[in-house]
Amino acid sequence: xxxxxxxxxxxxxxxxxxxxxxSHDPYNLKVGKKDLFIDLGAEKLLAADKxxxxxxxxxxxxxxPSEIRDLEVALGQYVLYQNVLARIEPERTLYLAIRESIFxxxxxxxxxxxxxxxQVLKLLTFYPETEEIARWIG
Numbered sequence: 001x002x003x004x005x006x007x008x009x010x011x012x013x014x015x016x017x018x019x020x021x022x023s024h025d026p027y028n029l030k031v032g033k034k035d036l037f038i039d040l041g042a043e044k045l046l047a048a049d050k051x052x053x054x055x056x057x058x059x060x061x062x063x064x065p066s067e068i069r070d071l072e073v074a075l076g077q078y079v080l081y082q083n084v085l086a087r088i089e090p091e092r093t094l095y096l097a098i099r100e101s102i103f104x105x106x107x108x109x110x111x112x113x114x115x116x117x118x119q120v121l122k123l124l125t126f127y128p129e130t131e132e133i134a135r136w137i138g
Contacts, residue, residue: 006061006063007061007097007128010126011097011126012040017131017132018133019044020043020044021043021045022041023041023042023043027039027041029081029085031084036081038085040059041054042054042055042057043055054091055092056085056095058077058096058097060073060074060097062102067102071106074098075120075121078096078121095136096123097125099127107123119138121138122137123136123137123138124136
């Protein structure tokens with residue numbers, strides 16, 4: 001089982017504050033003989049006749065000296081998980097969770113705008129200090 005991201009617990013708390021029930025910590029995807037682990041699985045009840053919304057969230061800290069390298073690694077992981085999740089549990093939506101400050105550094109710049117415009121990924125941003133969700137994108 002992989003190590004937890006340094007922001008795992010504060011993001012988890014933010015998701016719970018936002019009304020989500022944590023269903024998996026971590027969310028295990030089994031593909032043949034291989035195991036993949038997405039950081040969290042969560043569900044939120046909708047209106048009585050609409051069932052529930054299910055998400056999986058991969059949390060990334062972006063603390064290495066190169067934010068671009070962190071982005072490359074996060075995107076690779078996201079694409080792998082997204083493709084496997086689409087086959088195993090297509091009703092669950094995958095999000096990449098990052099701090100709001102990282103969003104401002106990367107996704108309000110041209111490189112991040114390209115990814116958002118091309119709908120390459122879905123993002124959740126959060127404030128680790130207050131354990132609150134800032135944005136849902138995608």
